[in-house]
Amino acid sequence: MTSPEALDMTNPFEFIQQVRAEAAKVVWPTRRETLVTTGLVLLLVAFAGIFFTVIDEALRVLVGLALGFGRGAG
Numbered sequence: 001m002t003s004p005e006a007l008d009m010t011n012p013f014e015f016i017q018q019v020r021a022e023a024a025k026v027v028w029p030t031r032r033e034t035l036v037t038t039g040l041v042l043l044l045v046a047f048a049g050i051f052f053t054v055i056d057e058a059l060r061v062l063v064g065l066a067l068g069f070g071r072g073a074g
Contacts, residue, residue, distance in 0.1 A: 010018070029037070063069075
């Protein structure tokens, strides 16, 4: 069953006005906040990349040693 609110459709012009009014209420970040947040994200991505590369290499060496791939062929 549909609610009475669903039947009360607004016209497109009213809808656009409501959207603009809601967008005006949004507190947008400053340029400085955006740059700081972006810098932190890039720093954390670089850190995560280095971290997982080190872990991957360590596991590769350990698995190679466990399976005998790390020994010389002689």
